[in-house]
Amino acid sequence: MATYMCMICGHIYDPSAGEPVQGIKAGTAFDQLADTWSCPVCSAEKRLFQKA
Amino acid sequence: MTAREIVPGVFSVGAIDWDRRLFDELIPLPQGTSYNAYLVKGEEKTALIDTVDPAKEYELISNLCRMGIERIDYVVINHAEQDHAGSLPMILEFFPDAVIVTNEKCKDLLIALLHVPAEKFRVIRDREKISLGKRTLQFIITPWTHWPETQLTFLEEDRILFPCDLFGSHIATSDLFMSDERTTYVAAKRYYAEIMMPFRTSIRGYVGTVRGLNPAIIAPSHGPLYKNPSFILDAYADWTSDTVKNEVVLPYVSMHGSTLKMVDYFTDALIARGIAVKPFNLSKTDTGELAMAMVDAATVVIATPTVLFGPHPLVVYATYLANLLRPKVRYASVIGSYGWGGKASETVVKMLDHVKVEVLEPVMVRGLSDETALRGLDRLADEILKKHQELNLV
Numbered sequence: 069m070a071t072y073m074c075m076i077c078g079h080i081y082d083p084s085a086g087e088p089v090q091g092i093k094a095g096t097a098f099d100q101l102a103d104t105w106s107c108p109v110c111s112a113e114k115r116l117f118q119k120a
Numbered sequence: 121m122t123a124r125e126i127v128p129g130v131f132s133v134g135a136i137d138w139d140r141r142l143f144d145e146l147i148p149l150p151q152g153t154s155y156n157a158y159l160v161k162g163e164e165k166t167a168l169i170d171t172v173d174p175a176k177e178y179e180l181i182s183n184l185c186r187m188g189i190e191r192i193d194y195v196v197i198n199h200a201e202q203d204h205a206g207s208l209p210m211i212l213e214f215f216p217d218a219v220i221v222t223n224e225k226c227k228d229l230l231i232a233l234l235h236v237p238a239e240k241f242r243v244i245r246d247r248e249k250i251s252l253g254k255r256t257l258q259f260i261i262t263p264w265t266h267w268p269e270t271q272l273t274f275l276e277e278d279r280i281l282f283p284c285d286l287f288g289s290h291i292a293t294s295d296l297f298m299s300d301e302r303t304t305y306v307a308a309k310r311y312y313a314e315i316m317m318p319f320r321t322s323i324r325g326y327v328g329t330v331r332g333l334n335p336a337i338i339a340p341s342h343g344p345l346y347k348n349p350s351f352i353l354d355a356y357a358d359w360t361s362d363t364v365k366n367e368v369v370l371p372y373v374s375m376h377g378s379t380l381k382m383v384d385y386f387t388d389a390l391i392a393r394g395i396a397v398k399p400f401n402l403s404k405t406d407t408g409e410l411a412m413a414m415v416d417a418a419t420v421v422i423a424t425p426t427v428l429f430g431p432h433p434l435v436v437y438a439t440y441l442a443n444l445l446r447p448k449v450r451y452a453s454v455i456g457s458y459g460w461g462g463k464a465s466e467t468v469v470k471m472l473d474h475v476k477v478e479v480l481e482p483v484m485v486r487g488l489s490d491e492t493a494l495r496g497l498d499r500l501a502d503e504i505l506k507k508h509q510e511l512n513l514v
Contacts, residue, residue, distance in 0.1 A: 075321035076264055078446060078474025111268060116322060120476070 072098045072117040077110035080120055123183040124296050126337065126345065127278050129161040129255070133168070133183040134341075135176035138292045143203075147314050148406050151307060152292030155203055156341045158282055159184070160275055162252020165193040168218070169273055169282045170341055171207035180207055181214055191215065194242075194250065196257065197222040198271050198284035200229035204341050208234055221250060223261050226269035249276075260329065262286070264322035266315060272330070279336035285315060286323070287352045289343030298344040301351065306412075307343060308352060312359050313411035317445045324360040327353055364418035364450055366513035368504060370399040371410060372423035373432040378457035378488045379425045385494055386421070386455060389501040394514060402434040407441060414447035418513055419504055420477075422468050426458035430467045439471045446475055451507050453500060454482040457489070480504065 069083035081087070081101075086094040087108050092101065098117070105114045123133045134157035141149050155172035157180055166189065172180045184192075192215040197205050200222075208230065212218060220241045222230070227243055230236045244250070246261040260272040265286045273282040289307035298304045316323055330338075331353055338346040338353075346352050368390050374380035383399055390397040398413045414420065420442065424435040431439070452472055454465040465482035472479075483500050485493040508514045 073474075073476065076319060078443070080473075112264060112322075116264065118321070 069097050071120040073120040074107045074110065074112050075116045075118055076112035077107060079107050079109040081117060123159070123187050126158070126280065126296070126339065130275065130278060130280060131159045131187070132296060132339070132345070133157050133159045133180060133187070134170075135172045135179040136292045136294070137173065137176065143290070146407075147290075148408050149290050150406070150408075151290060153290040153342050154292055156339065156343075157204075158339060159187070159189065160252060160255060160257070162255035164253030165251075166191060167194040167196055167221075167250075167252055167257060168192050168211065169196045170198055170204045170284060171195070171211055173203040174206040174210075177207035177210045181210065184214075192218045193252075194219055194221045196259075196273050196282075197226055197230060198273055198282060199267060199341070200226050200233055200269055201267065201285070202233065204284060205230060205234060208236060212236070212240065221259075223259070223269060223271050225263070226271065229267075229269050260333075262326050262329070264319045265326055266319060274333050274335070279334065281330060281333060281335040281338045281349070282341075283330070283338065284341045286326075286340065287338055287346070287356065288340035291343040293344055295344050297347050298351070304344060305355065308355060309359065309415060310408050310412045311342070312356070313415050313445065314408055317359075317411070317415065317447060320360045320446070320448065323356065327356050327360065359415050362448060363416070364448060364511065364513065365396070365416045366394075366508050367396040367398065367413075367417040368419045368421055369410070369413045369417045369449075370397055370421050370423060371402050371405070371435070371438045372399060373402045373425060373434045374423075375425045375427075375432070378485070379423050379455075381489055382455050382457065382483070382485065382493075382497060383423045385489070386423075386497045386501065389498055390504070393501055393505045395501075395505060395508060402432075402438050407438070410438065411441070411445055414442060414445065414449065417447070417449055418508055418511060419451040419453075420447075420449050421453045421455060421500070421504075424454065424456040424464050424468060426456065426462040426464045429462040431456075431464040435468065436471070439468050443472055443474045449475065449477055450511065451480055451504065452477040453480040455484070455497065455500070457485050457487065459487065478507075480507070
């Protein structure tokens, strides 16, 4: 599954790790994240992520 | 600074900071700066747009007093950072009936940063308007045009855009409007590099939004105003685009000359291949100049000696900054020297984890470069040329 990079702070969303801090389980693809999901580091909106 | 009229009823009331030479204890200000605040008088209401750095708060108050302003109905805050919002507490002391107009995120930040009472706010949404009587302020919420709460204010009837930090430049000048295009272009590019470049992807979309408003004047919060908005909008469209130039930025440090020999050879090798090169000796470099060079270069090659087991700390500093500023460079590499070992190039490459670059094979040499080592630099220069040709830059 593809990883995505936050275009604001550079945080990488890695589906194999999920986002434990946000309660997002390992194995969750980027597309499966809610549209209201935001970067756990800088709070940038989901639309500001690009394929890494 | 004395207040100045932009158009009848709209004034620049901020302060010029001729002496300031450092911002955020980080960014050099070779030409000083200004904190621009604006006063808009409608037939019924008066609005102040942004304030000034608290170091200059008395100048703002004295400008308003000299103008005979007895009442401010609204204080519009486009951005919560202290160099623009920091005089808000004093404005509220002098004008206790003023209502702060801003978006929800900015309200939260102002409460956190300045302890402004929550009941002082009127929260607006994107594209909401407030009438001042024959004059209308429209608010456009533009997150990540610097901070998450940034917004623009548009004075519809006079078509004046107040974008706060966006489109600004650090220049202290007595000219209200830009008078020298070249000086302003360089200062605005430097400002973009230092402040706006990390938000390139986000800002790119808003350049079109601003063009859609068709402003007659752009009045940023630092530096001169633009009577010809396309000057700065075209520049931003270029800087925020994905287009890179046939350029290599070459930040370097050398302690005993071994790395410098490589830098000199490599500089010539790039020039011989028709590639523009900008070497920066980090022990003498103004970081703003370095940031500006990275705005549109296709490639960055970092040259470092090995201190104990890793890169020189000045190289670490510059690499950390580059990783934060996230320029649109496509290729990166490391060259340098070592005496007995170490992991200088690996450490530098690892630090570039927030920049989307392809790393070209580093050239690390033991001691002073001999002919074989210099061939390695030729190979790197050839590879850069090939990559730039693939991008149709050469």
